[in-house]
Amino acid sequence: MTARMDRRFAALAAEGRPALVTYFMGGDPDYASSLAIMKALPKAGSDIIELGMPFSDPMADGPAIQVAGQRSLKGGQTLSKTIQMARDFRLEDADTPIVLMGYYNPIYIYGVDRFIEDALEAGIDGLIVVDLPPEMDDELCIPALSRGINFIRLATPTTDAKRLPAVLENTSGFVYYVSMNGITGSALPDPSLIGGAVRRIKDHTALPVCVGFGVKTAEQARAIGASADGVVVGSAIVNQIASSLTADGAATEATVAGVEALVRSLALGVRGARVAAAE
Amino acid sequence: MNQSPFLNSFRGGPDEDGRFGIYGGRFVAETLMPLILELQDKWNEAKTDPEFQKELADLGTHYIGRPSPLYFAERLTEHLGGAKIYFKREELNHTGSHKINNCIGQILLAKRMGKTRIIAETGAGQHGVASATVAARFGLPCVVYMGATDVERQAPNVFRMKLLGAEVKPVTAGHGTLKDAMNEALRDWVTNVEDTYYLIGTAAGPHPYPEMVRDFQAVIGREAREQILKAEGRLPDVVIAAVGGGSNAIGIFHPFLDDKDVRIVGVEAGGKGLDGDEHCASITAGSPGVLHGNRTYLLQDGDGQIKEGHSISAGLDYPGIGPEHSWLNDIGRAEYVPIMDHEALEAFQLLTRIEGIIPALEPSHALAEVIKRAPTMGKEEIILMNLSGRGDKDIFTVGKILGMEL
Incomplete structure (x- = not known):
């Protein structure tokens, strides 16, 4: 069921390097530009794509992703269009895993069964739903797992040893370790502390552990990638998109090109991670 | 098998997962x-x-000044010519609500x-x-x-x-x-x-x-229940309170929920009318969804995006409602009705003139419902309303709408 995701992590393990996981907001600033960004990501070196589903009230996100969601909603994005974006992407890329990331309410209103059906058909491999902790597994996690979609859980610095097994129990695909207590796009804490946290999680699971929240530069990606199986970059990409827009928030020629350049540099960072660690 | 905590009572919720029926829960980040x-x-x-x-x-x-008085609004009762109207005077608490x-x-x-x-x-x-x-x-x-x-x-x-x-x-x-x-x-x-x-x-x-x-606010209803029994020797026919998130309302409602003859009425902010988006009537005009950690009635669009809503009263200007209210609505134990901005504003002025009490705009919504209902009820019937806050904070808003220089 988790074939595409597992194949990708197996290939990376064979290459001996961590994954570069890139997040962007679906529909930011408009559908066509956003799809062009999505298609550019693997070509620039992204191994896994997190496709953001916009929500009016993103309570775990910092200003960058909040504003990206507002741009996207203003541009007419809906959950149905975000799923369509994955479908369009799959026409030319059958291998790069796609993870939908966002909040529960739009999925709940779309209808859980219909959502799982459509997501599978569109070639979506996993879900990250920020406001569904293990206590709420009956809502979406269990139905999604039973149909073959990965449910990727967030583990955080407050997830202690007692709680970790519960968090890992119904997790598949990979574990997303949130580097700090806070919202997306905050300052990155000391990478050496993160290494310890990643090892602690790996003691409890065979799943890959990817680290995100606060990774902005190739240098940070290299440092985090030394101990993690993957490095997630989100706000930096979203900020890059924001900086390329016109005053009215429209895409420019620099929109896709800017993301490509940033992702290429991040990809070099993760490719140097294990080399740096071995030195 | 676990026995339902709700059995034979409307006051047993939530269950151990924090659910009132399908509402409530713990929808938060890890x-x-x-x-x-x-x-x-x-x-x-x-x-x-x-x-x-x-x-x-x-x-x-000693700090809040409890118990707050139960007040028989004699002149308002006379003016409306129907049911006897009692206020639970929460606006007299320390800090004014x-x-x-x-x-x-x-x-x-x-x-x-x-x-x-x-x-x-x-x-x-x-x-x-x-x-x-x-x-x-x-x-x-x-x-x-x-x-x-x-x-x-x-x-x-x-x-x-x-x-x-x-x-x-x-x-x-x-x-x-x-x-x-x-x-x-x-x-x-x-x-x-x-x-x-x-x-x-x-x-x-x-x-x-x-x-x-709810448990911290239920002191309102516990006191009011005792006070009305003492004053009238019986329970009220209707209990009315304004509902934004719904804490003053659940506080006065909860101790009455198992008194089957007491009708429970929550008043939502109807804003400028329920036809457009300029209201905050989550139950009357919304649908169940998930926001801010719980499942409850919300104002939202077809894509599950939350709408902003509008009310003259900042305290009711919220696109959701507490989950217990959603449940009480669905099971039919309480009813929820909208009151428009202008009705609340008229009620605000009426109470000020007739009883010498300046109510906050939030309970002015409950009051507007009292003004509608009391004349249709018999003189022997009793309405209990939660006067949840005082209106000093609202005089600038009201002054502006009435075109008065302050």
Whole structure:
């Protein structure tokens, strides 16, 4: 069921390097530009794509992703269009895993069964739903797992040893370790502390552990990638998109090109991670 | 098999997962989960701890001024010519509204948990003022998140919070109202989870907040039930309260829920009318969804995006409602009706002139429903209304609408 995701992590393990996981907001600033960004990501070196589903009230996100969601909603994005974006992407890329990331309410209103059906058909491999902790597994996690979609859980610095097994129990695909207590796009804490946290999680699971929240530069990606199986970059990409827009928030020629350049540099960072660690 | 806690009672909820029927729950980020579970443990301990209950009662008596009076509104009753109207005078509490009942309870809990910093969200500013007040009383720093729009329309309360030593952070995201303030408070909490206590002001949010806030506010209904029995020798026919998030309403409703002959009526903000988007009638005109940690009725579009809503009253300007109200509505134990801005405004003026009480715009909505119902009821019937807050904070808003220079 988790074939595409597992194949990708197996290939990376064979290459001996961590994954570069890139997040962007679906529909930011408009559908066509956003799809062009999505298609550019693997070509620039992204191994896994997190496709953001916009929500009016993103309570775990910092200003960058909040504003990206507002741009996207203003541009007419809906959950149905975000799923369509994955479908369009799959026409030319059958291998790069796609993870939908966002909040529960739009999925709940779309209808859980219909959502799982459509997501599978569109070639979506996993879900990250920020406001569904293990206590709420009956809502979406269990139905999604039973149909073959990965449910990727967030583990955080407050997830202690007692709680970790519960968090890992119904997790598949990979574990997303949130580097700090806070919202997306905050300052990155000391990478050496993160290494310890990643090892602690790996003691409890065979799943890959990817680290995100606060990774902005190739240098940070290299440092985090030394101990993690993957490095997630989100706000930096979203900020890059924001900086390329016109005053009215429209895409420019620099929109896709800017993301490509940033992702290429991040990809070099993760490719140097294990080399740096071995030195 | 577990026996349903709801059996033979409307007062047994929520279940151990924080559910009232399909409503409630714990829809929060993982970072907050361990803290919410700890809060639940500490709350479970505190509710049965006589020491905690004693401290709560002492502060209720000597700091808040409880019990609040039950007042027979003789002139209003005469004016409307129908049912006898009684007010539960929560506006006479310290800080001017029912909000303080919950704040005192939660700050005692925060102290028990060893938390050293308080955050709160506020709409009208009544909860912000009450939070700033208890933070001052217990010597803890307090940050209040308030929508930028509300900062403007509730200037007197902003000043009061500042005088009390709280830091007021205006929130410009969204429309700058209560929902946006709550998002920002949640972001603060997730960032400062180790030392910070989030003092939620209404009976909504992740479990155990809806239950806990209700229990701290239920003192209103317990007192009122005793007081009306003493005054009239019987229970009221109808209990009416305004509902934004719904803490004053659930506080007065809850002790009456098993009195099957007492009708329960929640009044939602109908704003400028239910046809467009300019209202906050979550139950009357919304649908179930998930926001701010719980499943409940919400104002939302077909894609599950939350709408902003509108009310003349900042305290009702919230696109959701506490989950227990959603459940009480669905099972038919309570009914929820809308009152428009202009009706609330007329009620505000009527009470001021006829009883010499300036009500807040929030309970003015409940009052407008009383004004509609009382004349249709017999003179031997009784309406109990929660007069949840005083209107001093609203005089600038009302003055502006009435075209008066202040």
